[in-house]
Structure formats: structure tokens, C-alpha cells
Amino acid sequence: MLAFLLIVFFTWNNVSFILYYLFDNSYNYTFFNLVIALFFQGIIPITLILLAYLHPDKMFDAVKQSNLILSVFTIIMTTLLFISFIINPKEVTDFFIVLMKNDLIVNPIQTHKGGTQLRFSSIFYSAYSLALYCNVMIVFALFYIKSSIKKILILLIIIPLLIMTFNRNGIAVAAISISAYFCWRFLTPFFIYYISTIIICIVIGVLLTPLVLNIIDYGFGHSSTAGIFTKLSTLGVRFNAWVDFLSPNNFLELLIGKGFVQGLAQTTFYLDNGFYYFISQNGVFWLLLFFIIVAISFIKLKWIYNKSPDNETAACLTLFIGGLFAMILNNSFYENIFLIFYWTFPLLLVFKTEYNNKNIFGFYTRV
Secondary structure (H helix, E strand, O other): OHHHHHHHHHHHHHHHHHHHHHHOOOOOOOHHHHHHHHHHHHHHHHHHHHHHHHOHHHHHHHHHHHHHHHHHHHHHHHHHHHHHHHHOHHHHHHHHHHHHHOOOOEOOEEEEOOEEEEOOOOOOOEHHHHHHHHHHHHHHHHHHOOOHHHHHHHHHHHHHHHHHOOOHHHHHHHHHHHHHHHHHHHOHHHHHHHHHHHHHHHHHHHHHHHHHHHHOOOOOOOOOOOOOOOOOHHHHHHHHHHHHHOOHHHHHHHHHOOOOOOOOOOOOOOOOOHHHHHHHHHOHHHHHHHHHHHHHHHHHHHHHHHHOOOHHHHHHHHHHHHHHHHOOOOOOOOOHHHHHHHHHHHHHHHHHHHHHOOOOOOOOOOO
């Protein structure tokens, strides 16, 4: 059932891309743009879901092993970059700017009242991607490493890497994950209530934010005088984009979408919210289907946790809510790090448990 809905979700996306390209190509996408969209936002997710469903045990172990390899590589490369930055900051900054001009990375420079600041992205496309992965490393360290000393030592390495991204959204996701760990560790009976509360708040926030933004006055929209962690201008820009897009004047576009793919072609419109991004692609009903998938996924993860409240299930639930929270201020859903660790990994636990226990809800029977 869950795998079927996920395949329907991504297949719907691919079909709509083709239809919009053929009959209403308002963003002037080229055929190459269409192929890129189909590959990264359809074929890759569907492939991941099929592999996760058909080989859950192998895939689950593979993700954990890949995290170990990737984390070591990330820490080494980021450390080397930081040492190089200390020795010659200008050359390292110029190197990142060259990468940005060649569209290999995005937004490496952050402006604030003190001037500019390099945001480390290490081996990733953006500082936000590195921040998301730092949170993955934090979750794995907290939930999988048994030794308290080793756990603390690893966190003392990862958290500075996270701070070096200067990405407040990623840091906020890490704060949510760390708080979830402490809730699981010291307030175990309330862990599921904590996870449930965050999910409910996210859904309510997504639904009510357009109404609230049309009522209140958020005059900080263009302020650039604050510090790197306190400036609100980027948040104001996001709010403006949400209000403009979610206007009743765009009723038809909100209802059926318009096949928008952020980052393709020469579009000047950006919508930094994963949930509203779904609406811009295929309309509000596609978002509702996503919420149904989220609800089913959470119910199954909750069932597994109630049967066995171990560290692995708690880690998957923590990544699950961390991913949902990350979508509030970024279109992170289709990023590789997000798809693998925040989405596929928790689902792998569901598929693995269903496979090994024959039938949790009557949707999966082992052959």
C-alpha cells in the first residue's frame, strides 16, 4: 500500500511534467530541462522506492554503510578546506566563487552587517546540503554509538562543521533532532507524543501560514543590518514569494499546479518551501496525497516503535520529522541527501519490518 502510493506520487509527477511541457510550457523549458526533471524528480525516487521495497534488508544495511564512508570523507575534506581557509582565506573563497560561477555549487557567500562570510559546503552542492548531512551524522552518532565518550568526541567534530555552514535552517533541523534524542533518552514515554506534536505543528503551519502572512505585517523583509545568524531579510523574501504564489488570484495554478521545477531554465521565481513547491508542480491535491503518505508512514513507524522502542526506530523517526521540518524553508525533498537519509531510510525500516514479520497491516506478505 505505502510503496504503491509512493510510486503513484512520483509517477503522477513525471506524467504531469510531460503534459505541461507539451501543452502549457509557460516556463519555456527545453527538452533537456524536461529530461533532467524526469530523471531527478521521478526516475531516481521511483528507483529508490522499488529497491527499498524489493530488497529492504540489503538496502537498509547499504545506507548505514554508505553513511559511514560518506561521513569519514566529508569530515576529512571539510577539515582540509578549513585548514586551507585559515592559511589563505582569499584563495579558498575565490575557489568557491569559481565553483558557483560554473554552477557546481550554490550560494557560498552570505552577506550580513559585518560584510560577507564564506559558507562551507565541503563536497556538497550547497551549505544547506552539508548542514542536512551534518544532522544525519549527528543522529547516527547519538542513536547508534553506545560509548558516551565516543559519542561526545564525534559530536565535537560534527557540530563545528555544522556551524561552519552558517545555515540557520540546517542548524534548526539539528536542534530538532538533538531535542528528539534527549526526549527518547530521558523522557522515553513522551517520545512518540513529541514526534506527533512536531508533525501536527508542521502540517497546521503549512496550512495556516498563507492566511497568517496575509493578515500580519512582517516589515523585516528587506532588512540587511543584522548579523549572520540573526538577519531576517531572506526569511522576508521567502514570505513574499509564498504570499504572491498562494494568492487566490492563482486559483487554477493552486488547484492543478503548473509543472514548475526550481532551478531549471531562466526562471526568476523561487519558492523555498517543499510543501508549497509540491503545489506549484501538481496542485493542492498532490500535496494532500503527500500528507496521506506521511500519515501512513508515521503510523507504521509508530507501530514498529511501540513494539520495539529501540535506538534504530527512534533514529528513523527522528530523521523522518527532521526531514519534514527541513521542508518548511527549503525545497529539500529531491536532494540526494534528503531522499536517501530523511525519506528512504525511515521507509526502509517499515519495508524491512513488514518483510521480516510477514504482515503488519495486511499490505505485505513474505514469499
